[in-house]
Amino acid sequence: GDPTQGLGKPExxxxxxxGFWSxxxxxxxxxxxxxxxxxIYIFAIGGHYDRI
Known part of the structure; x- marks a missing residue:
């Protein structure tokens, strides 16, 4: 499939x-x-509002 389309509101x-997508x-x-x-290379998975 196309990694710029589909579920999850790709942006x-x-x-x-x-060059990265969310x-x-x-x-x-x-x-x-x-x-x-x-x-497809995954760089981060986590909460949008996580604090470091």
Missing amino acids: PLKHNLA RRLSQRDRIIYRFDKKA
Whole structure:
């Protein structure tokens, strides 16, 4: 499938995260990913409002 379409409201990220995408897993949790023609690379999974 197309990693820029589908469930979870996929959105391209901007500024220093340009080239990455965000997708909702739940109301609170998100996944940050990047893709090329061969694979999808997951960089972060967690709460949108988590504190470090």
